[in-house]
Amino acid sequence: MSELLETYAMVAGKEAINKLQQLSAPMKGKKFVHVNSTRVGGGVAEILMKMVPLMNELGIDTSWEVITGKDKFYQCTKSMHNALQGDPIDIPDNLYRAYEETNAENAEQLRPILEAADYVIIHDPQPAPLLKLCPERKGIWVWRCHIDASNPHPSVWNFLSQYVKDYDASYFSLADFSQQLPHTQYLIPPSIDPLSEKNMDISEQEVYSIYDEFNLDPVRPIMLQVSRYDRFKDPIGVIQAYKLVKQSIPEIQLVLAGGGATDDPEGEEVLREVKLAAGDDADIHILLLPADAHKTINALQRASDIILQKSLKEGFGLTVTEAMWKGKPVIGGNTGGIRLQLVNDHTGFLVDTPEGAALRIQYLLQNPGRMKEIGHNAKEYVRKNFLNTRHLREILSLFTILESRS
Amino acid sequence: MTIKHNNIQPLEIKDCEILHIATGVRSQNLRELRDVLKTIHPDCIHYHFWAKKLRAEFEEAEFNNDFATWAFKNLHDNKLAERLSLINPRMFRDVEELRSKLIEVVTLSIEEGQTAQNSREGEKFQFTRSDTVLFDTGHIISNPGQLKEIIPNLPLGAVYYHFIESNSGPSNIISFVENAGDEYSDLAFRLSKLDPYFFTLPELQSRASQVFIDFFQGENG
Numbered sequence: 001m002s003e004l005l006e007t008y009a010m011v012a013g014k015e016a017i018n019k020l021q022q023l024s025a026p027m028k029g030k031k032f033v034h035v036n037s038t039r040v041g042g043g044v045a046e047i048l049m050k051m052v053p054l055m056n057e058l059g060i061d062t063s064w065e066v067i068t069g070k071d072k073f074y075q076c077t078k079s080m081h082n083a084l085q086g087d088p089i090d091i092p093d094n095l096y097r098a099y100e101e102t103n104a105e106n107a108e109q110l111r112p113i114l115e116a117a118d119y120v121i122i123h124d125p126q127p128a129p130l131l132k133l134c135p136e137r138k139g140i141w142v143w144r145c146h147i148d149a150s151n152p153h154p155s156v157w158n159f160l161s162q163y164v165k166d167y168d169a170s171y172f173s174l175a176d177f178s179q180q181l182p183h184t185q186y187l188i189p190p191s192i193d194p195l196s197e198k199n200m201d202i203s204e205q206e207v208y209s210i211y212d213e214f215n216l217d218p219v220r221p222i223m224l225q226v227s228r229y230d231r232f233k234d235p236i237g238v239i240q241a242y243k244l245v246k247q248s249i250p251e252i253q254l255v256l257a258g259g260g261a262t263d264d265p266e267g268e269e270v271l272r273e274v275k276l277a278a279g280d281d282a283d284i285h286i287l288l289l290p291a292d293a294h295k296t297i298n299a300l301q302r303a304s305d306i307i308l309q310k311s312l313k314e315g316f317g318l319t320v321t322e323a324m325w326k327g328k329p330v331i332g333g334n335t336g337g338i339r340l341q342l343v344n345d346h347t348g349f350l351v352d353t354p355e356g357a358a359l360r361i362q363y364l365l366q367n368p369g370r371m372k373e374i375g376h377n378a379k380e381y382v383r384k385n386f387l388n389t390r391h392l393r394e395i396l397s398l399f400t401i402l403e404s405r406s
Numbered sequence: 407m408t409i410k411h412n413n414i415q416p417l418e419i420k421d422c423e424i425l426h427i428a429t430g431v432r433s434q435n436l437r438e439l440r441d442v443l444k445t446i447h448p449d450c451i452h453y454h455f456w457a458k459k460l461r462a463e464f465e466e467a468e469f470n471n472d473f474a475t476w477a478f479k480n481l482h483d484n485k486l487a488e489r490l491s492l493i494n495p496r497m498f499r500d501v502e503e504l505r506s507k508l509i510e511v512v513t514l515s516i517e518e519g520q521t522a523q524n525s526r527e528g529e530k531f532q533f534t535r536s537d538t539v540l541f542d543t544g545h546i547i548s549n550p551g552q553l554k555e556i557i558p559n560l561p562l563g564a565v566y567y568h569f570i571e572s573n574s575g576p577s578n579i580i581s582f583v584e585n586a587g588d589e590y591s592d593l594a595f596r597l598s599k600l601d602p603y604f605f606t607l608p609e610l611q612s613r614a615s616q617v618f619i620d621f622f623q624g625e626n627g
Contacts, residue, residue, distance in 0.1 A: 015561055019423070019541050150528060175532035178428030187426035187534070335528065397425050397539040 004057050011194045012389040020389060023396035024058035030118040031139075032062040035110070037077065037126035039066050040291040041259060042228070043190060043318040044123050044146055050193035051388055065113060067106040067127045072098035077126045078266060083156035084125065084149045085232060085313040091156060100129060107133035119399050128163040140402050143170040146190065146315045148336035150176040168402055173316045173337045186398050189340055191391035192321045192382070197294035199325055202302065210299040214285055220251040221365055224304035226297055226322075229258045229270040232313040234333065237354045239277045239284065241310065244358035246283075249365060257287040257300055301326050305371070306364055310357055314338050321386045324348065324378035329371045331360045341386065347378040417582045419545035419556065422567035424460055424536040432530040435523070436481070439473075439531055440512045448501040449535040451508070455495045457536055459607050460566055470494075470603055473508065473531070480525040486515045494603050538571060550583045550590050554618040562607040569610060570602050579614075593621045 001009065001017065009017045032055060036044050048064050055062035069077075076095035083089040106127070107114075111134055114120055118139040122130055124146050131141050143164050149157070149172070157179065164170060164181065171186040172178050178185045192199050211218045223242065227233040235256055242254040256274060258267075271288065278284040289296060301307060307323035309332040316337030323330045324347065332338035334350040342348035349360040364371050384390075429450060433439040443451075454472035469475045469491045478487035489511050498504040525531070543564060545556055557565075572578040584594040596617045602610050 015421075019421070022541050023539075172428060175426070175428040175534055176528055176530070178430045178532075180430045185428045185430060187428050339528075393423065394425060397423060397537075400539065401425065401537050 002057055004054070007195060008054070008389055012383070012387050016387075016389040016393065019393050020058055020396065023393060023400060024055075024060055027119070027396070027399070028059035029061060031116060032060050032119040032121075033065060033113060033117040034062070034121050034123065035065045035067065035114070035127045035130060036123035037067050037069075039064075043316065046196075046198070046318065047190055047193075047388070047391070048123075050196050051392060054193075054388065054392060063113070065110055067103070067110070067130075069102035069106075069126075070098070073102040073126075080125050080156055080160065081147060082232075083153035084147045084160070086151045086153065088153050089156070090153075091159075096159065103127065103129040104133060106130070110134075121395070122167070125160050128160060131166055132163060140168050140399055140406065142398065142402070143167040145170060145172050145177060148174075148177055148313045148315045149179065150174075150336070152179075168406075169398065171398065174340060177315075177336075186394075188391065188394045188398070189337065189386060190316050190318060191386050191388040192318055192325060193388045194325065198298050199322055200298070202295065202298055206295070207299045207302045210296070210303045213296075214255065214287065214300075216253060216255070216285065216303070217251075218303070220253055221249065221306070222253045222255060222304040223306045223308060223361060224255045224257065224300055225308040225310065226257045226301065226319045227309065227311070229267045229274060231266075231270055232311055233258075234310045234312050235270070235274045236277050237310050237312075238308055238357070239274070240354035241308070241357035241361065242284065244354060245361045248362060252361075252365075253283045253285070255285045255287065255300060255304065257289055257297060259289045259291050259293065297322075298326075301328060304328065306331060306361055308357060308361075309333065309338060310351065310354070311335055311338060317341065320348075321382055324375075324386075325382045327375035327379045329364050329374040330378065331357050331364075341381070343381070346374070347381045348374060414548070414582070414586045415576065417547040417568075417577065417579070419543045419547060419560070419564055420567055420577070421541040421543050421561045421563040422571060423539050423541070423563055424457060425539065426457070427535045427537060429533045429535060431533040433533075434525055434530045436486075436512055436516050440509055440516065442533060443505060443509050443512065446533055447535060448505070450533045451501050451505055452495075453535045454533075455504075455603075456570055457534075459570065459602070460563065476525070476531045480529040480531075481523065483515065483520065485520065486511070489515070494601070496601060496603055538567075540567065547582070550586050550593060550618075551622060553579065553583075554615075554622050557611060557618060558615045560611065562611070565607050565611045565614075569600075569614070593617070596621065 005017050034048050038045050052062050052064045072095055076091060076099040079089050079091050107130055114134045115136045120139055120141045121144050122128055123144045128143060167183060169184045169186060170181060171188045173189045175187055216222060225238045245252050274286060278286060301323050307328045307330045309317050309320045311333040314336035320330050320332050320338055320341050330342060330348040331351055332342045332348060334352050342350050344350050351357045351360060431442055433442050458472060469478055469487055474487045474491035477483045477490055493507055495504050547553060568577060568579045574581055580594055580597045583590050583597060600613050
């Protein structure tokens with residue numbers, strides 16, 4: 001076993017690695033391609049950054065391709081993302097055209113790789129038309145939807161489904177997100193990499209350096225939300241919860257740590273709204289971090305007492321998983337994939353309002369024993385369910401099943 | 407008295423994982439649940455009785471299947487949850503009999519009219535099924551005595567596969583012991599008394615291990 005696999009075995013167990021080796025043995029030397037629309041920022045890029053090397057380590061010839069586009073393409077895909085999450089947005093035809101043209105342009109470049117591949121995963125709606133644009137494809141193609149599509153705006157889903165329906169299979173994080181499609185829809189939640197900069201163990205000194213760097217008081221409690229500045233992440237609701245807590249626990253500090261993704265044009269506007277809501281409160285720290293600030297986020301999560309992810313819609317919520325892995329109590333929005341991770345009162349708390357979040361924050365700060373217990377449960381829950389070794393095992397299992405049937 | 411001959415075939419111990427499959431079919435209330443139950447693929451019914459054994463959860467232990475858990479957690483109908491939880495799939499000849507029982511219990515509850523409400527958006531009953539993937543463990547068993555050492559250390563996926571998923575087929579541990587010859591018929595009988603429906607997988611593993619220990623101690627003593 002290679003050194004990398006040995007290291008994974010130490011965290012996830014030898015059994016997990018043994019299964020990966022069994023599944024990958026027949027795929028050795030075969031060509032596996034992932035396609036998405038951004039190499040940095042957002043959960044998909046983070047997953048692929050670690051999963052692709054792990055797949056190569058197992059002997060599967062794996063590459064990661066990224067499609068690129070201009071403003072209109074990203075406007076279309078952002079609107080599509082929001083509409084799939086339930087916003088009643090009708091996308092104008094010219095944006096749909098930009099979406100199709102961008103995919104056609106990217107297909108010109110990617111066609112030789114994709115048509116030769118044995119296995120292809122197309123991530124999310126952005127590159128979904130590539131399947132139709134690769135008529136000579138020989139491999140198995142699977143569409144992965146990372147989005148909470150439980151209640152999509154019908155016109156947008158109707159448009160997208162014409163591209164998605166011809167895939168050999170698709171997979172979603174939750175059953176609630178699945179749709180009526182003519183192929184099998186698997187359920188595979190995403191994962192974190194325990195060895196990544198964002199999740200690996202770091203020294204106390206590195207954690208402490210965060211207090212100075214961001215002018216935080218190590219003696220006073222800190223609540224943190226890490227996420228893009230996106231309305232669905234409800235940063236304003238977090239500030240409201242903080243203000244409610246502040247009335248009874250004046251020493252509380254709030255950190256909102258976010259960055260942008262190259263495929264998200266709305267971030268700046270939301271950031272302005274957040275700054276306006278924070279006003280001149282010196283205990284609210286709004287951070288705009290670069291996409292590669294993984295160690296900083298790691299340290300921020302470890303330095304905080306309570307982590308929030310008060311999303312109103314959430315495909316999965318990897319920031320929840322990351323915080324749980326660090327043994328922190330997490331208070332999350334009662335939505336999407338957060339429900340899969342936070343088992344109320346066992347591995348965290350689910351809330352529907354800023355008031356609910358404020359209540360749980362106060363409860364936890366009054367009960368350090370419960371904070372510790374919930375944090376411990378959370379970490380073990382992630383170890384069993386949400387590490388990338390489990391995630392890859394399920395992906396390889398899916399392709400093994402599809403191949404055996406084809 | 408009939409004499410059973412030893413027709414034992416080596417048993418290859420497999421670990422298993424299940425891949426969950428969304429059907430896209432959902433129910434928001436009891437009427438919808440009953441309507442779907444009438445036609446849903448039999449694999450879905452099997453899944454909702456057994457697959458939760460492989461999920462690491464903190465759910466209420468008294469509710470043994472997904473239908474009962476949903477009635478309790480999402481419809482807030484404790485009475486129905488108890489009735490559904492009592493439906494033990496091992497008491498039915500096949501999944502169609504089990505389906506009829508489910509429909510009967512749900513219909514009774516509809517007629518009593520105590521559960522009128524819908525579950526919240528996002529809390530509908532999601533009909534799911536699964537595919538199974540098997541993994542080699544490296545263990546090939548040629549006599550039941552070897553199982554005494556192996557069972558306590560089996561991964562839980564193997565416990566699930568060899569006690570539940572394999573049903574009464576050749577990979578089932580009880581079938582293997584039954585076929586191992588008359589000297590093991592008491593062991594097979596004791597194992598058959600363990601009802602997996604009422605145990606978590608670690609409990610089932612522990613109870614089965616104890617049965618093997620007791621049997622072989624008795625044999626040696």
